[in-house]
Amino acid sequence: MPAETAVLKAVGASGERRYSQTSGAMVSQALSRVNDSDLIRAAQRGDRAAFESLVRQYDQAVLRLALHLTGSEPDARDVYQEAFLKAYRHIGNFRFECSFYTWIYRIVTNLCLDHLRKRQTRKEDSATVMDSSGQEVDLLDRVSDDRSGANPERDLMARELGDKISAALLKLTPRERMVFELKHYQGLRLRTIGEMLNTTEETAKNTLFRATQKLRSALAPMRRA
Numbered sequence: 001m002p003a004e005t006a007v008l009k010a011v012g013a014s015g016e017r018r019y020s021q022t023s024g025a026m027v028s029q030a031l032s033r034v035n036d037s038d039l040i041r042a043a044q045r046g047d048r049a050a051f052e053s054l055v056r057q058y059d060q061a062v063l064r065l066a067l068h069l070t071g072s073e074p075d076a077r078d079v080y081q082e083a084f085l086k087a088y089r090h091i092g093n094f095r096f097e098c099s100f101y102t103w104i105y106r107i108v109t110n111l112c113l114d115h116l117r118k119r120q121t122r123k124e125d126s127a128t129v130m131d132s133s134g135q136e137v138d139l140l141d142r143v144s145d146d147r148s149g150a151n152p153e154r155d156l157m158a159r160e161l162g163d164k165i166s167a168a169l170l171k172l173t174p175r176e177r178m179v180f181e182l183k184h185y186q187g188l189r190l191r192t193i194g195e196m197l198n199t200t201e202e203t204a205k206n207t208l209f210r211a212t213q214k215l216r217s218a219l220a221p222m223r224r225a
Contacts, residue, residue, distance in 0.1 A: 036100045043091050051091060055084055058104055065105065068185055069112040069178060071166075075119075079111045086111075098195060106196040109178060113197075116174035168218035176211035179204055 036057075042050035062083055067076040086107055094103060169177055175197070182193045194204040 037096065040091065040094055040096070040100060043088075044094070051088055054087075054100065058101070059084075061101075062104060062108055065108055065186060066112060069109065069181055070115050072115075075112075075115050079108060079115060082111055083107045102192065102195055105192075106198070109182070109196045113174050113178055116177065164219065165215075168215050171218060172211050172214055176207055176214070179207045180211040180215070183208055 036054065039050045039054050043054065059080075063076060063080045066079040066083070067073065070076050070079060083104065087104055094100070169180070172180065178197070179193055182188045182196070183190065188196075190204045190208065191201040194201040197204065
């Protein structure tokens with residue numbers, strides 16, 4: 001299909017430009033956008049350039065989200081391309097009942113869930129390393145990707161902590177991990193998370209509670225050390 005091939009090529013090129021900017025950023029809110037509704041309607045009429053404009057507006061956020069949720073560069077790139085290709089195929093079904101931001105994020109989170117489920121049986125996982133940046137802080141409330149490089153001993157302890165947190169995250173179900181990361185590392189509201197996962201805010205809240213309890217239990221020995 002020539003049109004889809006061209007769109008996929010455009011998505012790939014856009015991803016290459018943006019990939020170096022993904023590390024350490026939050027996606028707590030949408031940036032200033034050109035009028036999405038106009039672009040969507042034009043894309044629904046078959047205007048490929050309009051859809052490519054949507055890609056350029058959201059590509060950085062989508063790639064960053066995929067990287068944070070999968071913790072794997074190859075998986076993130078796969079999700080990134082698959083998400084925009086799926087959006088292109090189904091743009092005609094967009095009914096303006098939610099924002100394009102929420103719609104594309106819903107596609108990404110579902111694709112990431114699929115990837116996490118497929119990886120669940122693997123012995124090792126390349127989840128994103130998360131470091132604690134201070135003493136006596138809540139391990140579940142403050143996690144950072146920053147590395148000062150000024151204190152080798154502290155850096156070693158941070159890496160060890162990151163490994164243990166990553167191992168603890170692997171004990172969660174894919175949906176629990178997804179909700180936890182969307183809330184704590186993407187800064188999204190539970191209502192938004194519920195919409196992305198096609199569930200209710202209350203269900204997302206309960207899932208987050210279970211995930212948090214499991215992580216606190218797994219990390220309890222470290223907190224007493």
